Amino acid sequence: NAGVMQNPRHLVRRRGQEARLRCSPMKGHSHVYWYRQLPEEGLKFMVYLQKENIIDESGMPKERFSAEFPKEGPSILRIQQVVRGDSAAYFCASSPPRERGDTQYFGPGTRLTVL
Amino acid sequence: SQQGEEDPQALSIQEGENATMNCSYKTSINNLQWYRQNSGRGLVHLILIRSNEREKHSGRLRVTLDTSKKSSSLLITASRAADTASYFCATDAASGGGADGLTFGKGTHLIIQP
Numbered sequence: 578n579a580g581v582m583q584n585p586r587h588l589v590r591r592r593g594q595e596a597r598l599r600c601s602p603m604k605g606h607s608h609v610y611w612y613r614q615l616p617e618e619g620l621k622f623m624v625y626l627q628k629e630n631i632i633d634e635s636g637m638p639k640e641r642f643s644a645e646f647p648k649e650g651p652s653i654l655r656i657q658q659v660v661r662g663d664s665a666a667y668f669c670a671s672s673p674p675r676e677r678g679d680t681q682y683f684g685p686g687t688r689l690t691v692l
Numbered sequence: 693s694q695q696g697e698e699d700p701q702a703l704s705i706q707e708g709e710n711a712t713m714n715c716s717y718k719t720s721i722n723n724l725q726w727y728r729q730n731s732g733r734g735l736v737h738l739i740l741i742r743s744n745e746r747e748k749h750s751g752r753l754r755v756t757l758d759t760s761k762k763s764s765s766l767l768i769t770a771s772r773a774a775d776t777a778s779y780f781c782a783t784d785a786a787s788g789g790g791a792d793g794l795t796f797g798k799g800t801h802l803i804i805q806p
């Protein structure tokens with residue numbers, strides 16, 4: 578049973594470009610979470626999604642960031658017109674379709690560098 | 693201070709000694725989880741303790757939870773060099789207590805000296 582998969586593992590973008598980060602949850606998991614980690618910091622919650630629904634996006638910046646989890650395929654975190662401050666590690670986690678509060682299983686992360 | 697703060701920020705001990713890390717939080721929680729992160733890697737889930745539990749063991753790990761003090765501790769016994777990593781506590785807020793995601797602290801960086 579493969580764990581949470583994220584790709585790419587490393588992504589380099591120039592200022593103003595778009596970044597697309599992908600997350601495939603563990604098999605059987607229908608809840609996906611995205612977190613951002615700045616250097617020497619803990620993870621900060623961004624968004625919680627279920628299939629075709631954004632449940633909680635209270636941690637998402639108001640502009641340039643969007644997320645989706647379509648019926649088919651991986652969850653996508655999209656950052657438009659990236660700036661240097663977007664450089665960080667972005668982690669995806671998934672959990673099974675049970676009551677909230679269960680263990681979240683994390684992927685290896687995507688390290689975004691904005692030049 | 694933010695939810696889920698660990699202390700100390702850094703801890704260096706000799707191999708074989710026990711390591712204790714503490715975590716404090718502010719809101720009511722459903723559960724508290726501890727994660728380990730090796731440098732430049734993803735997070736590995738260590739243990740989950742629910743709000744109605746006071747202590748939990750897993751191998752060399754022992755976690756306590758005191759909901760009256762809103763604090764938790766992680767004890768690693770007989771430490772090994774491979775335990776060198778950053779350790780994070782993360783809280784899952786009780787319904788209406790916050791966002792749906794986990795709230796992480798800044799972590800304790802543990803160094804085990806061989």
